[in-house]
Amino acid sequence: MPAHPLLRSPASITLLGAGLMGRLLAVELARQGHRVEVHEAGGPGAEGSAARVAAAMLAPLAESAVTEPGVVRMGQHALGRWPALLAQLAGPVFFQQEGTLILWHRQDAPEAARLRHKLEQTQATVPGLPALQVLDAAGVAQREGAVAGRFHQGLYLPGEGQLDNRQLLAALAATMEQLGVRTHWHSTRAPGDFQPGGAGQPDWVIDCRGLGARTQWQALRGVRGEVVRLHAPDVTLQRPTRVVHPRYPIYIAPKQEHVFVIGATEIESDDLSPTSVRSALELLSAAYAVHPGFAEARILEIATQCRPTLPDNLPAVRVVRQRVLEVNGLYRHGFMIAPALLDVVLQVLNTGQSALASDFALSLSLPS
Structure with a gap:
């Protein structure tokens, strides 16, 4: 009982x-x-x-780089649940399941190799995850034409998604x-x-x-996150894209009408003061390196919030x-x-x- x-x-x-x-x-x-x-x-x-203040990516395999298999299984479960939950709501919610693209510049290939090894370990541990796909330059161009010619290697994680x-x-x-x-x-x-x-x-x-x-x-603590929301009419990324970097790996999540959410920073602090110049420069510079169309984007918002976190x-x-x-x-x-x-x-x-x-x-x- x-x-x-x-x-x-x-x-x-x-x-x-x-x-x-x-x-x-x-x-x-x-x-x-x-x-x-x-x-x-x-x-x-x-x-x-x-x-x-979030990108709302639904990416269990991608997130396995920083979390445990149990959370990955929660993410698998949730991906199957979101469509039914959204269908019952009083208003429309953007939802897509076009996978996650992971890219890196040549100098960051060792970091990318470590990430690939970690993701493959997760796939061996958690059954049911779609197999990651290793992309060459042609594969990157086929998956995401907007970055063709700028990235020569990548990983594609099928089935992952995002919402607004x-x-x-x-x-x-x-x-x-x-x-x-x-x-x-x-x-x-x-x-x-x-x-x-x-x-x-x-x-x-x-x-x-x-x-x-x-x-x-009392064990709760705040972990600060910072995101930039941009309107970039010249950028046509089709799916959440992550860029491997040893200091500031970023993600770019494309929403509707050429709005993009860009984030990376994760700071052990419950400080809610505005974003630092350094953080903003790193986020925007990394986005520009992915697609030069971000140079003419308009900054809609630079926001800070703390996520509730246990030890x-x-x-x-x-x-x-x-x-x-x-x-x-x-x-x-x-x-x-x-x-x-x-x-x-x-x-x-x-x-x-x-x-x-x-x-x-x-x-x-x-x-x-």
Whole structure:
């Protein structure tokens, strides 16, 4: 038997935090017939959320260079889940699954060889990943004509994808409203403000506040990320492209209407001050080296945000007391793994345990 009460429909559920995880859970729980209420410290635009400042790449094999096989399996699971989740939303969300292209300049070939070895190790460890393809100059030109002649070697990772993070956040907010979710914007609340299960109280409280939960989850830390959003009408990259470099490997994620999200920096700091000149120069110079059309691009935004991260850089789910569940630590993999964490949380609420958590080697703490 489970060690905590199971979710009975219709239940009353209070969610703390309306970033990516909070919105996904609010929509799915409301769709299942539960009464859902959300408290969010910011506004509907998710201005304070790490999910707003992201490229939203869904790249489990590419990300295996910096994470564990369990996270790769979460990414595999999520790639299969995203189309169904997006199809039920109140607004359109750009989504593509055209793979990931990895490029490098000749002087960075040793670094690229190390990366290829790491990716091949992942493929040997995690079954079901599409085989990476090694490209010569002709192969690079065939996959991405826009960079033909500038790169003579590359890797292509089939099946990987991306979506538009800001369209998704907006569509989730609209769907929450459509489903009757009671949302309190600019409302800062903590689990201690509720006594779930009591008279006039919710049946469950789910804390998805990211770094806002540091008072309760003191192991959390912020890892700063910086991205540039450009409008580049002269650039026609078809898929997320990563450039190997020993100091600042970058990614370029093409969105709709020639908007590009470019990022690289990852700094062990919760500093939210503006981007440094050095970081901006490195990002923009690396993008220009991929395609000279970026020289005439217009800078739409240079943004900074901190990702909520646990000591092992892995996500975790825990039930800290009766009817209070916390999910956190999505680090740099939020969009890639959020549907997997969504399904784990739903299993825990409905059955008291989660077989998926075991499959993902996910840290799952339940009361004994």
